[in-house]
Amino acid sequence: MLAIRLKTGRSGVRRRNGRGRTWRHSWWFMAPGVGRGRGTSSWCHVSGFRDTRSLQPLTGLGDRTHLAHPGVDLDTHVQDVANVLFYEDLHEVILVGHSYGGRVITGVADTSADRLAHLVYLDAFVPTPENPGGTIISAASQARIDAEGDGWRNPPGDAPPDQPSEIIEWARPRRSWQPVKTFTQPVRFTNQVPNLARTYVYCSVGKDPSSPFAKLALQLRDDPAWTYHQLETGHNLHYTAPDDTVAILAGIGDAQDRGA
Secondary structure (H helix, E strand, C coil): CEEEEECCCCCCEEEEECCEEEEECCEEEEECCCCECCHHHCHHHCCCCCCCEECCCCCCCHHHHHHCCCCCCHHHHHHHHHHHHHHCCECCEEEEEECCHHHHHHHHHHHHHHHEEEEEEECCCCCCCCCCCCCCCCHHHHHHHHHHCCCCEECCCCCCCCCCHHHHHHHHHHECCEECHHHHCCCCCCCCCCCCEEEEEEECCCCCCCCHHHHHHHHHCCCCCEEEEEECCCCCHHHHCHHHHHHHHHHHHHHHHHCC
């Protein structure tokens, strides 16, 4: 899941144009994580976000599945978000990534740091110049991709059992096959790492100590450059802990509005 939250409250988000500044009051839910389309994030069903407005998901996912092709990669998804920031002329944006979305928002921060105020990683990958990511596809996974995904599409996995059954049933037909290059391509770091506020939310239930998210939690929880939260819930926190998720995100937005 990937989201953009525009500053709210009295200040709003600055949108600059030739006539001066206008102010917006909204959350823009930009895109999914692995295999999820715009609707399958189910944010529209979470109390406190029913009045939000959605934009397009990432290329090849959700209602843009018809645009999937073998050349879609991580750069494509980074450009999807960067283009919205540029063409909507958005500034002081709080960018939120869940799981795979952490790779996307990291790439966006490299290309569009001057438009961002805060990066929020929800149980997400956090690439660095020293470890830019890029997944090695196992032989077994590649065999399935070859057999079921024409050699370039990764089939969606099964939903975790801790998710509400009604969400599982609703989301199942809306999950997408994701182009493999979005996983295998590392994040490009072409600029100095921006000095942005950063928050990590770790979901501790069901995690093996060897999980990349568990390792990130150990690394970031005492890092003064990060704000750290831990939730006793599964990976898809927007399904299993929606109120806690909303509270954390709303708190970040409120602090941003106050200039904290």
